[in-house]
Amino acid sequence: MIERRRLGRDGPEVSAIGLGCMGMSEFYGSGDEAESIATIRHALDAGIDFLDTADMYGVGRNETLVGKAISGRRGEVFLATKFGNVRGEDGSFRGVCGRPDYVRSACEASLQRLGVETIDLYYQHRVDPDVPIEDTVGAMAELVGEGKVRFLGLSEAAPATIRRAHAVHPIAALQTEYSLWSRDPEAEVLPTVRELGIAFVAYSPLGRGFLTGRFRSAADFPEDDYRRFHPRFQGANFDRNIALVGEIETMAQDKGCTPAQLALAWVLAQGEDIVPIPGTKRIRFLDENLGALSLRLSADELARIDRILPPGAAAGPRYHEAGMATINL
Numbered sequence: 245m246i247e248r249r250r251l252g253r254d255g256p257e258v259s260a261i262g263l264g265c266m267g268m269s270e271f272y273g274s275g276d277e278a279e280s281i282a283t284i285r286h287a288l289d290a291g292i293d294f295l296d297t298a299d300m301y302g303v304g305r306n307e308t309l310v311g312k313a314i315s316g317r318r319g320e321v322f323l324a325t326k327f328g329n330v331r332g333e334d335g336s337f338r339g340v341c342g343r344p345d346y347v348r349s350a351c352e353a354s355l356q357r358l359g360v361e362t363i364d365l366y367y368q369h370r371v372d373p374d375v376p377i378e379d380t381v382g383a384m385a386e387l388v389g390e391g392k393v394r395f396l397g398l399s400e401a402a403p404a405t406i407r408r409a410h411a412v413h414p415i416a417a418l419q420t421e422y423s424l425w426s427r428d429p430e431a432e433v434l435p436t437v438r439e440l441g442i443a444f445v446a447y448s449p450l451g452r453g454f455l456t457g458r459f460r461s462a463a464d465f466p467e468d469d470y471r472r473f474h475p476r477f478q479g480a481n482f483d484r485n486i487a488l489v490g491e492i493e494t495m496a497q498d499k500g501c502t503p504a505q506l507a508l509a510w511v512l513a514q515g516e517d518i519v520p521i522p523g524t525k526r527i528r529f530l531d532e533n534l535g536a537l538s539l540r541l542s543a544d545e546l547a548r549i550d551r552i553l554p555p556g557a558a559a560g561p562r563y564h565e566a567g568m569a570t571i572n573l
Contacts, residue, residue, distance in 0.1 A: 246291040247537050249519050251365070252416040253441030255395060258322045260512065260537060262294030263287045263530070264447060264523030265310055269302030277309060280525045284313035287530055288320050296419075296447070296521045298326035298369055299354050303335055307357035318360060324417075324445075325354050326369035326399060340570060342372030344383035351387050367397035367419055371573040377401075377409050385413035397445070400571040403436040415442050420571075422446035422518070424455055424492070424507050424549065425476070425485065425558035438517065449511045449520035450504055451558075452476075454485060457493045457503040474564075481560035491552045501539055504529075508536035510549055 247260035268280035284295065297310045307325060314321045327350035330338040354363065366387065368380055387393040395416035398409055409415055418437045420429050426448065437444050450456055452471055459465065462477055471477045476485055489503065496506040504522075511520045522533050541549070561568055 246534070249443075249516055251395065251443040251445075251519070252414070254414075255416040255443060256322065256364070258294040258519060259292045260519060261292060261508070261533060262296055262324075262445070262519055262521035263292050264521040265295060265297045265306055266301045267523045268309060268525040269306035275525050277312075279527075280309055281313040283525055283527050283530055284310065285317070286527045288314075288317055290530070290534060292530075292534075293320055294322045294324065294519065294521065296324045296445075296523075297358075298329070298367075299350060299357075300326075300329040300331050300369065303331050303333065304353070304357055307354055311357060311359040315359060322364045323358065323360065324365035324367065324397070325358065325363055326367040326397075327351065327354065328369035328372065340370045340372045342368060342375040342377070342380035344379055347380060347383035348387070351392055355392060362391060363393045365395045365397050365417060366393040367399045367417075368401075369399050370570045371398070371401050371405055373573050377405050378412050381409045381412040381415075388413065399447075400573075402572045403432050405573060406433075406436055406440070406442070410440050410442065415440070417443040417445045417519075419445040419447055419521075421448045421562060422511065422520075423449045423451045424510055424553040425451045425488070426562055427553075427555040428562075430555060434515075438515075444515070444518045446511050446518055446520040447523075449522050450507055455489060455492065455503055455507040457489055457496075460486065475560035476558060476562070478560065484559040488553055488557060492549075495545075495548060495552070499539070499545070501535065502532055504532055505536040505539055506541075506549075508533055509539040509541055510546070512536060513541050513546060 248257045249260045250257050268275045297306045328340050328342055330341050332338055384396050396413055397417040398415055399419040422429050465471050493503050496503045508520055524530050
């Protein structure tokens with residue numbers, strides 16, 4: 245039995261590491277559906293029950309894939325999905341929507357694609373600045389009352405928004421990017437959710453794969469991998485960031501683990517209320533990530549990591565300008 249952590253002060257227990265499924269369908273190069281389904285089922289066999297998807301990943305295809313993978317095994321899964329990032333059938337991005345009528349229609353569509361009657365954790369993927377958060381969460385709370393959703397979450401929300409949302413209906417989890425090279429939440433978001441008894445779900449805990457040490461240049465990414473165009477993977481930013489990863493690799497060698505395991509162990513060490521959800525579409529990387537659960541970092545080792553990658557050390561913003569405009573609202 246692998247380690248488990250509680251989502252929120254009074255929430256459910258989930259595996260201490262979850263599985264992010266986004267890359268199985270989009271953004272990180274082409275995927276193989278059979279291999280992805282095998283990876284999800286391997287995760288369940290290993291005791292990972294916390295699966296993360298969203299309606300925008302692959303324009304719905306990722307939810308359909310996850311639904312296939314968990315068919316017949318629903319009782320073994322704590323299933324999280326998201327709404328709010330609107331995309332056209334052609335894949336175009338059409339903005340963020342938090343209107344109550346949209347909340348309901350998005351949930352119904354996700355339930356159908358996933359092939360389930362209830363979503364365990366339903367996140368607002370991005371905050372809609374044109375709709376009061378009280379209205380959006382109020383609509384989400386209605387879904388809880390109807391048994392279509394069990395727990396509510398927010399993603400990339402600002403502290404004031406989190407407080408307003410939590411006052412309408414308890415928020416079980418706040419999902420935001422958090423890793424050795426994205427430590428922004430430490431300033432205000434983490435203290436806020438801890439005060440309110442909300443769990444923190446860390447996405448991209450391996451720095452979109454950068455912290456694994458497997459990439460040496462932008463040419464290492466497939467042609468259809470969006471990281472080729474990500475600010476932190478460009479030019480001088482890439483050079484600076486790869487130097488930082490080199491220091492993490494050296495420390496991992498000293499520790500007798502992989503850089504990915506060291507990076508994940510660091511996230512896990514930041515508090516038992518934090519659950520990282522590294523994404524992968526391959527069994528061998530899933531097993532590597534699981535190895536982080538048995539890795540313990542001493543105070544000296546944590547201090548060494550802080551010296552290598554203190555807050556703000558990574559070069560470049562987390563997203564392009566348009567993406568940055570949708571976070572911390």
